[in-house]
Amino acid sequence: MTETELIQGCLREDRLAQRALYDKYSQAMYSMAYRITGDFELANDTLQEAFIKVFRHLGDFRKESTLGAWIKTIVLRTALGKVKKQQNFAPEESIPADYAVDWGDFIEADYLEQAIQALPPGYRTVFLLIEVEGYSHQEVADLLGISVGTSKSQLFYAKRRLREMLQKML
Amino acid sequence: MQEKNRSTLLRSIGGLPAHRPPGSLWESIAAEMDFYDRETALRRAARRLPEYAPPPQVWARIQSGLSQPAHRFTRLQGYRWAAAAALLIAVSAGIWRFAGAGQAPQVQYTYAIEPALTPFVPVAIPEDEAAIEAVGDAFSKQQAIFQYPDGAHLVGELKQLNEAGAELRSVLETYGFDEQLALELTKVEIQRNQVIQKMTWRL
Numbered sequence: 436m437t438e439t440e441l442i443q444g445c446l447r448e449d450r451l452a453q454r455a456l457y458d459k460y461s462q463a464m465y466s467m468a469y470r471i472t473g474d475f476e477l478a479n480d481t482l483q484e485a486f487i488k489v490f491r492h493l494g495d496f497r498k499e500s501t502l503g504a505w506i507k508t509i510v511l512r513t514a515l516g517k518v519k520k521q522q523n524f525a526p527e528e529s530i531p532a533d534y535a536v537d538w539g540d541f542i543e544a545d546y547l548e549q550a551i552q553a554l555p556p557g558y559r560t561v562f563l564l565i566e567v568e569g570y571s572h573q574e575v576a577d578l579l580g581i582s583v584g585t586s587k588s589q590l591f592y593a594k595r596r597l598r599e600m601l602q603k604m605l
Numbered sequence: 606m607q608e609k610n611r612s613t614l615l616r617s618i619g620g621l622p623a624h625r626p627p628g629s630l631w632e633s634i635a636a637e638m639d640f641y642d643r644e645t646a647l648r649r650a651a652r653r654l655p656e657y658a659p660p661p662q663v664w665a666r667i668q669s670g671l672s673q674p675a676h677r678f679t680r681l682q683g684y685r686w687a688a689a690a691a692l693l694i695a696v697s698a699g700i701w702r703f704a705g706a707g708q709a710p711q712v713q714y715t716y717a718i719e720p721a722l723t724p725f726v727p728v729a730i731p732e733d734e735a736a737i738e739a740v741g742d743a744f745s746k747q748q749a750i751f752q753y754p755d756g757a758h759l760v761g762e763l764k765q766l767n768e769a770g771a772e773l774r775s776v777l778e779t780y781g782f783d784e785q786l787a788l789e790l791t792k793v794e795i796q797r798n799q800v801i802q803k804m805t806w807r808l
Contacts, residue, residue, distance in 0.1 A: 448671075450668070453671070454664070456665065457664060460664075461658070461659050461664075462656050462657070462658050463656065464661075465655070465657050465658065465659040466655070466656045466657045469657055470654075475657075478659070479659065479666075481660075482659050482663050482667075483663050483666045483667050483670065484665050487667055487670045487671060490667075490671055536643070537643050538644055538645070538647040539646055540646055541648045541649075542647060542649070542650035544651075544653035544654050544655065545649045545655065547647075547650040547651065549747070549751065550751065551654075552753075552807065553753055555753030558663075566648070566651050567654065569650050578715065587712065600751060
């Protein structure tokens, strides 16, 4: 089934098409929701709410981006809404001019996952959005309602904290 | 759009002067690339992060949510709410006026909801206890490294629940079955399982 057929099926409220769309994106979206919220229960709620929004508003999808990117934005905004109260973005702090975080040759992904989950929510969100999800500082600033400078300093301190944790694990 | 003598333009474009970038530009690019190279391991690890599959009940809940009509606040509903609010205000005003004149006795209803748990003494299965201890130990070790935001709270809560459970079992063994104590022990076991579940997610 092509993406267009999938969309048309979902618009006809065909459950099989809806399930196919869910199966196609649920794992990646669930992983992102879990990483942002840091809690599987909240990730379940996020995925449920977000996919209901997707199916109910699919008619509004204007193909200005890919369907995956559109769904990702909905899941991301839903997940961010769930952890809004926990997010504490420290005001913009200066970054040392000669900053460099040396990650070495290899990082075990499972260790990185554990270390990401141990980051304070504000650091974790900015790190995930930029380094894992590929957003720019400007996009992150718009999504989170912070300045580009705050996004950059959060990322710097997130990386420094991650490196410290990874060094302790090795 | 039609163009005449386009070759003239193209020749002119071909003859545009070349400009040499300042030498410092390459140094900036090299510095950026050095920084990028230092982060190669991080980017590779980020691409290999584990993926998680949602539990089956999420799809069941989505289906259930889709079968319920989406809430739309129509103009008719707006009028209905306005009419209901006006009626409520009128009734409240009437009650306030007449009740105030007659000084009617005030009656207050209160209620409480208690969980309906069956009173029985939860059996402590050695394998389960060993597993709970192992999870608690592993979590405490990771907490020392990662310092989860609520990690210390979970460790403290598990310790308190372990102690409370042990004390309740000891009293029940010493003095025999008591319905209230058995209920308390059941609640402690439920809370302990919730704490262990949270710890397991972190691990």
